[in-house]
Every structure is written in C-alpha cells, then in structure tokens.
Amino acid sequence: MLTPNERERYDRQIMIQDIGVEGQEKLKRSRVLVAGAGGLGSPIAFYLTAAGIGTIRLIDHDQVTLSNLNRQILHWEQDIGRKKTDSAATKLSHLNSGVTLEAIAETITEENVSELVRGCDVIVDAMDNLPTRYVLNRCAVEKKIPFFHGAVSGFEGRVMTILPGKTACLRCMYRGPFPQGKFPVIGVAPALVGVIQATEVIKYLVGIGKLLTNRLLIYDGLELTFTELTIHKNPDCDHCGSGVTTESQRAQR
C-alpha cells in the first residue's frame, strides 16, 4: 500500500499507464542489489532511489578520490577520502528518505557473493572490472536472480539483461581473460548506460515493456548511434551451459 506522501511523490510515474499504483507498489516491495557506487552505480542508484525501489543494497569497497568526480556524481568534493558507501548513503537518503538503503563497504568475492545477494530480487552490474562481473554472473545464474549488465569505456557503452535459465548470460560471450587497467571514460557515457540499466530494472520489476534479453545494446556517444546485436545462449558456457552443475544440484547429491 502506498502512503499519501508516496502517492504524491510518485504521482507522475503512477500516471504512466504501464505503471499505475500497482506497478509502484511492486517497486516498493522490491530489493535491488547495485554492485558498485561509481560511474555506473551513481546514475543507477540515483534513479532507482528516485523511482521508489523499496530497498537498495549498494556495495562498494572504495573510497572517494578526486579522479572519480568527472563521472561518479554520487560523490562530491567534500566526500574525498570518505567511503563511497557512506557518501552514497548521505545523498540517496536526502533524495528519498522512503527508500531503505543497505550500504555495504565490502569487496565482492566468490566467498561472500552468495551472502551479499541474499534476499535480493535483482542484481545490477555497476562494476569496473570483468572478473567481479563474472563472480556476480555466476551467482546470478546459480540462484536464478536477474542480472542487469552494463559496461563503458570512453564514449562507448553496452547493456544487456540476463534472465538466468531463460536467456544468454554474460559468460556466454566469454573468450578468455584479457589485460585490464585504468580505463578512459567521460561521465556522460556511464550516465547514459546506467540509466538504461535502471530502466531495465524498473521494467522487469513492474513487468512491462520488452527487455534487452539476448540483445546487446551498444552505444557510441561519438557517433550518437545505438546498435542492437543478438546474443545466443551458449550451450558450452561454463556458467549456464548444459554441462554445469549448480550449487543446489551439488547439495542434493
């Protein structure tokens, strides 16, 4: 049930036929894990908070540094040296005190990911490296939790939505490791990609629209083009392929 305050706050989106009061209540009942409070995590967290997600679990192990401020709009000059989770909690609570924020300053690992995602309806990829993305992807696939992938570099970005058991996962496209390091990026790129991810999350939770499943959306900010590419589930994928034994299957043996 929405309170009178919530009916007023979310009036403009409740007016959207596809959302209505029922859709808004679905958002209120949801718990979303946002893995990362950086370039992607900032717009994702801001817009999901504004939209009225009931609980947002925000995970990041970093502290705010000056070089973050060209894109990580959750954090300001006064936050340099602070934990990103603390900085984010301050801003998001001022934006919408009705959203419960679970801010966790931890590094996501194979050992703790299962506990970190416990109770979450969806996982949003706001990571800055592939190995941790694959840790999240594997966990999402095992636990059948929808996973909303996004990544950026320079003026470019990509987005894909993963429904475990039904669609291709992030690992389906895996060819092997490659060197990664400091990546070039301007704030408008993760801003746009993060908002698309947040859009997908909202659509999924409300149950509306067409998701970017088996669809990889590539954004080129320099050319201002969007390219949609089709991805297939890979039967040999070592996360979701037919030969993979899940944690629950192993436990039953």
Next chain:
Amino acid sequence: MAVKIHIHTTHRQYTNGLEVVEVMGNTVGDCLSHLVQQFPAIEKALFIKKDKLHNNVEIYLNHTTAYPNELMKPVKEGDEIHLVVMLAGG
C-alpha cells in the same frame, strides 16, 4: 562474396577513419584477412596471433553473434560484419 565490415571506434585509426570497409571472402576469416590486406595496421588490434582473435574482440555477423568459431562462419553477398570490443569499465 562482397561483405561490409563495420569497424569499431577504437580501430578506425587503422582504417584512415573509415567506419565501413568493403571486403571480399567466403568466410568471416577470409573477410578479416582482406581487411588486414587493405589496412595491415589493424591486424595487431584484432589478432593475438594468426587465426586467433584477441579475447576482447567480438564478431557479429548480420547483427548476430558469430561466436564460437567466428572465423569459420560462411558469409554471403551483402552480409555485414560488426567488429566490437568487449568493455570492462564502470
């Protein structure tokens, strides 16, 4: 077969800024070989060694993933290949 290759933003420095290069070939591998013939500097950006693409290079044929065994995929007249680079930033 005449095929168009859409060059990734970061690789256009090797193709004189061209976003689309026309090539000939019967397979994706043939087409990439013809691309390299025209613009040799792009080879190192695409391949780690002969017939082995870098792990972050993705090939899409007519907007659909060509993975796995991308280089062996047959192409026909008018097909389009997109060269895409896996991103990791956030």
